Amino acid sequence: MPAILPFKREMADDVAGLMHDAFVEHRSSSPRMLLSPPDEWTPVEELAVVLGGDTVCPEASFVATEGGRAVSAAIATSGEGGAQWWRITTDPACRRSGLASSCMEAGESAMRDAGQQIIATGAVVDSRWTAAGALLSSRGYSPDEPEKRNITMRLDEWVPRDVAFPDGYELATLREDDVPEWSEVKSRIFGWQSEPEWFLNRFMSRPDYDPSGWLVVRHEGSIVGISGVLAIRLDRDPERLHGAQIEYVGVLDEHRGRKLGRLLVTECLNWAYGRDSLPVILLTQPFRVPAVTLYESLGFRTLCAWQSYVKPLQ
Numbered sequence: 001m002p003a004i005l006p007f008k009r010e011m012a013d014d015v016a017g018l019m020h021d022a023f024v025e026h027r028s029s030s031p032r033m034l035l036s037p038p039d040e041w042t043p044v045e046e047l048a049v050v051l052g053g054d055t056v057c058p059e060a061s062f063v064a065t066e067g068g069r070a071v072s073a074a075i076a077t078s079g080e081g082g083a084q085w086w087r088i089t090t091d092p093a094c095r096r097s098g099l100a101s102s103c104m105e106a107g108e109s110a111m112r113d114a115g116q117q118i119i120a121t122g123a124v125v126d127s128r129w130t131a132a133g134a135l136l137s138s139r140g141y142s143p144d145e146p147e148k149r150n151i152t153m154r155l156d157e158w159v160p161r162d163v164a165f166p167d168g169y170e171l172a173t174l175r176e177d178d179v180p181e182w183s184e185v186k187s188r189i190f191g192w193q194s195e196p197e198w199f200l201n202r203f204m205s206r207p208d209y210d211p212s213g214w215l216v217v218r219h220e221g222s223i224v225g226i227s228g229v230l231a232i233r234l235d236r237d238p239e240r241l242h243g244a245q246i247e248y249v250g251v252l253d254e255h256r257g258r259k260l261g262r263l264l265v266t267e268c269l270n271w272a273y274g275r276d277s278l279p280v281i282l283l284t285q286p287f288r289v290p291a292v293t294l295y296e297s298l299g300f301r302t303l304c305a306w307q308s309y310v311k312p313l314q
């Protein structure tokens with residue numbers, strides 16, 4: 001029977017190897033976003049650096065070992081609200097024997113003793129990882145704010161369509177001079193403020209940024225609708241990370257219901273098709289009912305949801 005031991009930094013390489021091998025199966029699933037490579041593809045050396053560093057919370061992290069080798073681990077990192085789960089993993093040959101659950105139980109108990117009220121999974125849990133969801137549910141965790149969870153939607157096929165905007169509305173590509181106005185409109189639509197620098201850092205400075213994929217709809221000279229799309233091929237995994245990602249589709253309240261959203265997304269899809277960049281992926285949240293309905297009506301299907309789980313400890 002494996003022993004459940006507190007995590008020590010000397011175990012970093014061993015646990016990194018375990019994590020790397022245990023997450024291999026996730027690599028075959030379609031990425032849930034294209035802008036940055038998903039965490040589970042992290043090379044073993046990068047995992048070892050994190051495990052040997054200060055972000056790990058050793059007091060709350062436990063490892064099951066057998067014959068001097070790690071076979072399961074629940075590793076927590078220190079966050080603002082205390083420790084949170086970073087990676088929980090079991091060697092495929094040792095699964096379904098309660099090892100991950102025992103490591104988590106030891107960690108939860110340590111956190112409870114330290115006075116922590118609630119424990120969350122820091123790294124988001126993908127709905128396609130059925131074993132992870134089942135483990136968390138069986139230990140009393142539940143999804144945090146389910147309506148606000150991220151969902152990845154994906155469209156594989158597209159036949160280009162003509163786009164005609166209603167009278168009084170004009171389509172244009174975003175110019176650098178427009179970024180301050182774009183930022184203001186984006187802030188009004190999405191309810192969170194960002195400065196023009198945010199757009200420059202997040203999108204414009206990317207090597208795959210192409211201004212022709214960023215559209216604005218103008219009415220009486222002012223921007224009233226926005227959308228963006230990037231064709232992405234990352235060096236890190238050029239075989240798999242290929243496609244387009246739609247970003248920041250929105251229409252100001254007073255101009256909704258006039259097909260502007262549908263026309264903007266249609267233009268994005270025509271653009272991706274023209275650059276041989278299917279599938280098209282986008283991230284949204286279930287509470288955005290108009291958006292999800294629109295995407296579904298164009299052929300997008302939900303690929304997965306990903307979110308944190310939480311459990312009260314006291």
Ligand SMILES: CC(C)(COP(=O)(O)OP(=O)(O)OC[C@H]1O[C@@H](n2cnc3c(N)ncnc32)[C@H](O)[C@@H]1OP(=O)(O)O)[C@@H](O)C(=O)NCCC(=O)NCCS
Pocket residue numbers: 189190248249250251252255256257258259260261262263283284285288289290291293294295297
């Ligand atoms: C999503 C959004 C861009 C739609 O803009 P819009 O110009 O009003 O949408 P359209 O007039 O083009 O509607 C197109 C389709 O969207 C869906 N839709 C639009 N409003 C809807 C609503 N209130 N309820 C349900 N479905 C709705 C319908 O499928 C509609 O097609 P239909 O009119 O043939 O039934 C707009 O509601 C918005 O800006 N929302 C806030 C920002 C946001 O959530 N963006 C998405 C981020 S991922």
